[in-house]
Structures are given as C-alpha cells and as structure tokens.
Amino acid sequence: MWPRLVANKILRKSVGSNNFVADFPPDTEQKFLEASGLVDERASFTSKSILLEQHKTTHLNTKVFVSTWNVGGIVPDDGFDMEDLLETHQTPCDIYVLGFQEVVPLRASNVLGSDNNKVSTKWNSLIREALNKEAKPHGDKDLSESKGINGISQDFRCIISKQMVGILITVWVRGDLWPYIRHPNVSCVGCGIMGCLGNKGSVSVRFQLHETTFCFVCSHLASGGRGRDERQRNSDVNEILARSSFPRGSSLDLPKKILDHDRVIFLGDLNYRISLPEEKTRLLVESKEWNILLENDQLRMEILNGQIFRGWQEGIVKFAPTYKYVPNSDLYYGCITYKKDEKKRAPAWCDRIIWYGNGLKQHEYTRGETKISDHRPVKAIFTTEITVIRRGKKIRNFFFSDRFEDRINGYSSIDSKDYSWIST
Numbered sequence: 001m002w003p004r005l006v007a008n009k010i011l012r013k014s015v016g017s018n019n020f021v022a023d024f025p026p027d028t029e030q031k032f033l034e035a036s037g038l039v040d041e042r043a044s045f046t047s048k049s050i051l052l053e054q055h056k057t058t059h060l061n062t063k064v065f066v067s068t069w070n071v072g073g074i075v076p077d078d079g080f081d082m083e084d085l086l087e088t089h090q091t092p093c094d095i096y097v098l099g100f101q102e103v104v105p106l107r108a109s110n111v112l113g114s115d116n117n118k119v120s121t122k123w124n125s126l127i128r129e130a131l132n133k134e135a136k137p138h139g140d141k142d143l144s145e146s147k148g149i150n151g152i153s154q155d156f157r158c159i160i161s162k163q164m165v166g167i168l169i170t171v172w173v174r175g176d177l178w179p180y181i182r183h184p185n186v187s188c189v190g191c192g193i194m195g196c197l198g199n200k201g202s203v204s205v206r207f208q209l210h211e212t213t214f215c216f217v218c219s220h221l222a223s224g225g226r227g228r229d230e231r232q233r234n235s236d237v238n239e240i241l242a243r244s245s246f247p248r249g250s251s252l253d254l255p256k257k258i259l260d261h262d263r264v265i266f267l268g269d270l271n272y273r274i275s276l277p278e279e280k281t282r283l284l285v286e287s288k289e290w291n292i293l294l295e296n297d298q299l300r301m302e303i304l305n306g307q308i309f310r311g312w313q314e315g316i317v318k319f320a321p322t323y324k325y326v327p328n329s330d331l332y333y334g335c336i337t338y339k340k341d342e343k344k345r346a347p348a349w350c351d352r353i354i355w356y357g358n359g360l361k362q363h364e365y366t367r368g369e370t371k372i373s374d375h376r377p378v379k380a381i382f383t384t385e386i387t388v389i390r391r392g393k394k395i396r397n398f399f400f401s402d403r404f405e406d407r408i409n410g411y412s413s414i415d416s417k418d419y420s421w422i423s424t
Contacts, residue, residue, distance in 0.1 A: 017185035017247050020205075021120070021161040024178070060210065060386040064360075065093040068218070068267040068351050069368075069377035072327065073105035073166070075119055076372070082130035084368045085377050091364070093381060095173050095209075096156070098127060099218035101269040102166040111165055111192065111199045120163040124170055131156035131172055160205045162186045165198035167268075169205055169218035182208045183254055187244040191222070191236045202240040202268070206261060211387040213254070215261035217244070219268035225345060230298045233271055234308045263384055264356040266312070269375065271350050272299035274321075278334075278346040285321060285332070285347045293321070297349060314354045315365035315380065321347035322367055322376040329371065351378040360384050 067085055083089070086096065103119045104110045132155060155175030162169055173181060184207040192199035202219040219240060222232040241258055248254050255261045274281050275296045284293050294300055294317060302308045324333040324345040332347050353365065360382045368377040 017187065019162075020184070020186045021117075021124075022159055022184065023157040024159075056390040058388045058390060060388050062095065062209070062384055062386050063091075063093040064095045064097065064382045064384060065091075065379065066097045066099075066216070066265055066267055066353055066382065067368075067377055067379040068099040068101070068269065068353060069370075070101040070220070070269040070323075070351060070373060070375040071103060072373040072375065073102050074327075074372050075122060076126060080126055082126050084370050085379065086127075086130050087379075088130060088133070091381055094177060095171070096127075096131065097169070097171050097216050097265070097267075098123075099216070099267045100166075100168040101218075101220040103163065103168045104166050106166055106199045111197055115163050115165065117163065120161060120168050120170070123168065124158060124161055127170060127172065128156070128158070159207060160184050160186065162188070162203050162205060164188045164190070164201065164203050165192075167198065167201065167203045167218055167220050169203050169216065171205055171207070171216065173209075177209065180210050183213075183249060185246045187246055189240050189243045191239050195239075200236065202244065204240075204244045204246075204258060206246050206255070208254075209386055211389055212263065212384075213261040214263045215255070215258050215265075217258060217264070217266045217268070219266065219270065221269070221271045223271050225273045225348075230272060230302060233298075234302060237308050259356060263359055265353065265360070265382075266309075266355070267353045269350050270299060270352050272297065272302070272352070273348040273350070274298070274346065275301070276346075281346040281348075282332070282334070288320070290317065290320075294349075299349070299352060309354065312354045312356050314352065315362045317349060317365070319365075319367045319378075320376075321349050322378055323348050323350040324374045325371070325376065327372060327374055333374065351375055353378060353380045355382070 065086070069085070085098075100123065103123065104116050110116065156172045157175055157178050158170060158172050159178060159181050160169070160171045184205070187204045187206075188198065189201045189204075190196045190198040191201040200220050200222055202217050204215060204217045206213065206215040208214070217240065219236070221236045222229065224232070244258050246254065246256055248256055258264060274293055275298055276284070276293070281293065299309075300314075303310075303312065303314075321332075324347065325331065326333055326335075333345055351367075355362070361384070362380055362382050364379070364381040366379060368379060370377060
C-alpha cells in the first residue's frame with residue numbers, strides 16, 4: 001500500500017524550476033532589457049560606424065524583510081491582520097520574503113495527495129492586501145496621497161510563490177523593482193517519509209536583482225526532542241544543500257547550488273531544541289535567562305562544533321523561545337494540565353533565520369506575537385548592496401581620424417533636441 005502511494009505522489013509531483021505562482025510570467029528577460037535601456041530601438045547607423053557599450057557600475061542599498069512561521073495547519077480568517085508580522089508602516093522594506101511551515105496539517109492525505117493551493121492563495125491574498133494597504137490620511141491630507149507604505153504608493157508584486165505540502169515561501173518586491181528581476185526559479189527537496197516526501201524538507205527560491213543573485217531557503221527539518229535527534233536535522237540540512245539545484249541559464253553563468261549565490265538566507269522551523277532537562281529549561285525560561293539557554297541551544301552548539309552550517313551567521317537572540325505554546329494564549333505547553341499520553345515539549349527556539357557569507361547586514365531579529373499557532377513567528381530585517389550596471393553607447397567610426405572622433409565624442413554637450421539621433 002505505502003510503496004504505491006509514495007510512487008503515485010512522486011509521479012504526480014510538480015517538477016521544474018519554473019513551476020511556481022507569480023504576478024507575471026517567469027520569462028521577463030525582454031521586459032528587463034527594455035526597462036533597463038539595454039535594447040536600442042532607434043535606427044541603426046551605416047556600416048562605417050559601430051556602437052561600443054560603456055559600462056558604469058553603481059550600488060543600490062536595498063532593505064529586505066524575512067520571516068518564518070509554523071502556522072500549525074491553521075487557515076487564517078478573511079480579516080486576519082498581517083500587520084504584527086509585516087510591520088509595514090513601521091519599517092517599510094523593498095523586498096519581503098515570507099516562509100511558512102504546516103500551512104496544511106501534515107496528515108497522510110496532505111502528504112501523499114496533491115498540494116492544496118487554496119491555502120497558499122489565501123495567504124498570498126492577505127499579504128497582498130497588507131503590503132498594498134492604503135494608509136489612513138492624517139489631518140487634511142488628501143486620500144490620494146496616503147496610499148501604500150508610509151504614504152507612498154508601492155504596488156508590491158509577487159515574483160515567486162511556491163508550496164510543497166506544508167512548506168510555503170512567497171517573495172514580494174516593490175513594483176518599480178520587478179522589471180529588474182531576472183531568472184526566478186525554485187528547487188524543492190523532500191526529506192520526510194522514506195527520505196523523499198515533502199512533509200519535511202525545503203523549498204528554495206532564487207532570483208537576480210540587477211547584477212546580484214539571491215537565494216532563500218524555507219525549510220522544515222526533522223522534529224523530535226530526544227537525545228541525538230539533532231543528527232537527523234543535520235542530515236536534512238546536508239541533503240538540502242546537496243540536492244537543491246537551479247538551472248545555469250543559456251549562458252551557463254548562473255549559480256547552480258545554494259551557496260553559489262551572492263546573498264543566501266536560510267529560514268524555517270529548524271526544530272533544534274535546548275539540550276537541558278525539561279524542568280531546568282522551563283525555570284530558565286521563566287527567569288528569562290536567555291544566555292544560559294543559548295549556551296545549550298542545539299543549533300548554536302552544532303555550528304560551533306563545525307557539524308553543520310559552516311560559514312553561516314545568526315543575529316543575537318534577545319527574544320523568548322518561540323515553541324511550544326498553547327494556541328491563542330501566552331502559556332507554554334506543559335504549564336497547564338495535559339493528557340496523560342501527550343508528549344512533553346520543553347520551550348525551544350525552533351524557528352530561526354540565518355545567513356551565509358558577506359554582503360548582508362542584519363538590523364532587526366525578533367519575533368511576532370500572533371497567537372493562533374503553537375509557534376510564534378520570527379522575523380528579521382537586512383540591508384544589502386545591489387550591484388547595478390548602467391549601460392550607455394557611443395559612436396565610433398573606424399574611417400574617421402582621431403581628431404574627428406574627438407569631435408564626435410564631444411556631441412554629448414550639444415543640445416539633445418537637435419541631435420537626438422546621437423547616443424551618449
């Protein structure tokens with residue numbers, strides 16, 4: 001029975017790096033060229049002259065919001081407020097990356113059946129509404145001036161949204177940035193049942209903004225609070241880094257593996273626990289002894305010991321453990337009476353955001369307080385420099401003298417209204 005169900009799931013599984021949902025088709029190369037001025041639509045010159053490209057490299061500061069949240073299979077109501085998670089009117093960003101785990105319950109019908117896209121559609125609808133929400137006018141300000149984040153009309157658009165069973169990652173950019181997005185792709189890795197199904201694993205997305213490549217890995221690693229369970233989580237990480245792969249592109253110059261990209265962020269319910277007795281863990285949590293708890297945090301210990309995530313970084317954790325709560329309360333599970341056969345789960349920082357290499361500066365690392373799940377969301381804000389190449393063109397004629405060529409190059413100072421055919 002099981003082998004047949006697994007085989008059917010694998011055969012039905014959506015494959016392909018371009019198999020994702022977005023506000024526009026993934027093939028936007030021509031749009032990018034037109035938007036960035038790389039396509040010259042003017043009349044060509046005679047064979048006596050050619051156009052030589054001039055490149056000027058500049059850098060653009062970009063703010064990136066990243067969040068991860070295990071929602072415990074809870075489907076949000078239509079009026080669900082995303083503001084606690086996004087903080088759109090407090091710290092507006094240019095790019096928003098939201099990762100979710102367990103957007104559907106991890107029962108057999110969801111793991112072995114087709115993905116329930118209605119749930120991801122619901123989350124994306126709420127995100128779109130929150131990012132493009134009209135700000136309330138202040139005083140006598142005209143309502144038309146109050147659209148978007150901090151009164152600026154941003155028109156955020158979804159460039160990638162991909163779901164694998166319960167894992168969902170969705171990426172949104174400001175409308176004025178999306179023409180410069182190229183090569184959006186996805187890569188899914190299942191590490192769950194039989195080592196291949198998607199109840200655990202990752203969905204990685206990548207894209208290029210101007211000349212800088214990004215890769216975001218949304219993951220849900222093996223659970224378990226028993227001794228040495230962290231080894232299975234380490235194994236999941238190794239599988240994700242080894243098996244995730246992206247197309248190299250027609251010129252074979254695009255990054256293929258996760259760590260080949262310029263900016264890499266790993267987010268999700270990593271499920272690493274605190275290696276202390278449950279009672280001691282609870283006492284330390286009550287007294288907010290975060291430093292002592294973090295000294296025994298499995299993820300930090302594994303990184304320090306060189307077992308996993310070599311070269312990765314995490315911001316300073318100054319917030320309470322995000323797991324496991326009684327839903328719709330501020331109580332950790334186990335602080336109230338529970339059924340005799342139910343597993344005890346000590347508080348832990350299961351939900352994390354880490355990054356690889358240089359080029360990213362973290363400004364915020366905190367958690368949200370939305371209570372519908374047994375996890376609290378975690379969020380971070382980064383800034384990074386984007387490499388931008390400005391391309392211009394000049395005329396050169398091989399049959400002109402150097403002195404005449406100098407005069408041609410000097411046309412840039414002449415009124416462009418009279419000499420509009422000259423490209424500078």
